[in-house]
Amino acid sequence: MSRGKAHVAVVEDDPALNELLVEELAAEGYQVSHFGTVEDFLLASLDCDVVVSDIRLPGASGLSLLETVQQQSTPPAVLLITAFGTVDQAVDALKHGAADFLTKPLDVEHLLLSVQRILEHRNLKQQLKRFKSEQTGPGGMIGQSPAMRKLYSQIEQIAKVDGSVLILGESGTGKELVANAIHQLSDRSDKPFQAVNCAGIPAELMESEFFGHEAGSFTGAKGKRNGLLKQADGGTLLLDEIGEMPMALQAKLLRVLQEGTLRAVGSDKEEHVNVRILAATHQDLEKKVENGSFRQDLFYRLETFSIRVPALRERGEDIERLVRHFANDIDSDALELLYRYPFPGNVRELQNAIERAVAFSQDGEVHAENLPQRITEFEAENEAESVTPASRWPTLNEMQEDYIKKVLAHVQGNKSKAAEVLGVTRRTLYRWLEDSGDR
Structure with a gap:
């Protein structure tokens, strides 16, 4: 200023x-x-x-x-x-x-x-x-790498339409964050957003969970209950790990997508439902279609709009931004170790590693010795395994600006003393500050 x-x-x-x-x-x-x-x-x-x-x-x-x-x-x-x-x-x-x-x-x-x-x-x-x-994108996502800026653009475009979406990506990349961002930017943002992990529901209960049931339709069904599809009526439903859905239920889901109707367990009545389906998976659905474990017609229906979330190793320049989102500060040795490590568990693994390091730290900062052993002892077999971005090396101007700021902080903002420490005239110091916009 x-x-x-x-x-x-x-x-x-x-x-x-x-x-x-x-x-x-x-x-x-x-x-x-x-x-x-x-x-x-x-x-x-x-x-x-x-x-x-x-x-x-x-x-x-x-x-x-x-x-x-x-x-x-x-x-x-x-x-x-x-x-x-x-x-x-x-x-x-x-x-x-x-x-x-x-x-x-x-x-x-x-x-x-x-x-x-x-x-x-x-x-x-x-x-x-x-x-x-x-540093934040849609839905508060962290990162400004080319891969993430491309993702943000796709999210904004897909949010404008109202079809089903297939979100692809490895475990831990943030597929649910992407789904939530699509919902928040859509015309359904003031309606419910429901998320469910298909792998976490027992197969025998899955139909009731999604479609609801009538009282007495099975043992333990004491009253009528709306399923997740009805609960999300007007809004958005994320089906995480869609590849784990049984084939019989896939056929029923396809009918919801095509007709906008569902039938609760134990009911002979069709109900209309207006819900946008977002499906996410880390699996190769095309291979599952080939081996007969996923319906081809449902795959094509979901794939109308597909979006891929990049792995952390594809967006290495975002690592420091993510670390500083999870923790107050990090030392240079720890940051170097994180850049070398490929993070097969992606952002989720990074977050867990940072939380561990902070828990073992005396000052709340991330230090190399507090990172998990698999990270501190990792040795990349070749340079391609490293996620270190070339753009992270500071320029000479950036190094000069950083040094001047440290000197000014040391002398409590006294520019005459700072110029003396730096070995330059006060006029030269002011010119440097003006050039960097910090005067």
Whole structure:
């Protein structure tokens, strides 16, 4: 955030101090507005970045101002000025969201440095928020690799139509996330989304689970019950591991897709149902059709719209994004091990590995020694097994920017000291910061 674009509001009832603060802040390149009371500031309804306010003011106090602005959707940071006798109040204000507080007599240089730090921190938070939003796809999926961007495009296109969809992909790639994203982007988003794993239902109960049953239709059926297809009426039903569905039930499902009708177990009455079927599997359904374990007509019906979820080894550049979604931070050695490992269990395996590493960590970060043994001891037989993306190596400019940021953090934002550490003039440092957009 450049200073010329940052808007600072001063709320101070002492005319001399008010004028001094306005002059000093304006000289630093900030856009400045000033007020004598909290009421005047609130009445102006300013969209500002930082508010510098005295705690003791005529009428409402600076603490009241803090409480009020925090109710805004994007509240400004609040820096409080306090006399010695109200330091306890200021410390309490920090606990309730104030960005900083300074005591009187006021050191203007200290105030300018504090405003600069507040704005830099605010800018970093906004960049992080923007970065996170840029890293997610439909349904909150993580990744910006070419394979994932292609997947996002397919999801958006398929969501617009209303036919059945076949979602293909290895176990652990996130097929249910894809199904949920299709539902959320469709015209059925305000209707139910049901997901069921066909492999998890005993064969003898599967028909009742999907189609429902009438009271007394079999032992234990004490009352009428709607099946999953009826429960998802108007919405979407995901049939995960569709390849595990028995052949007899496949014929009944095909009728639902073709006619939009179903018959509950023990009933002689056809019921209409309006449900979009999404089917997912890690199996090769074409081979199952060839060996007679999956109906060809159902396969063709489902395959009208098909979508393939990429394996993690096909989107290696997304590994760091995924890790930072599951954990706060990761050391470079651990990240290198993750890039080398092919992840046959895909994103699910990565998530489990990260959760384990965090559980064994003392600082909540991912360290190499806490990763599963199969990852730490894995040796790729050839370079093709590695998922390390060429694009992950930093450029010289990126390395320079990172080093400058570390130096600035070490000297607490003091650019004169930073220039001295870097062995350059202050003018050169400012030029570097301007080039990187961090000034």
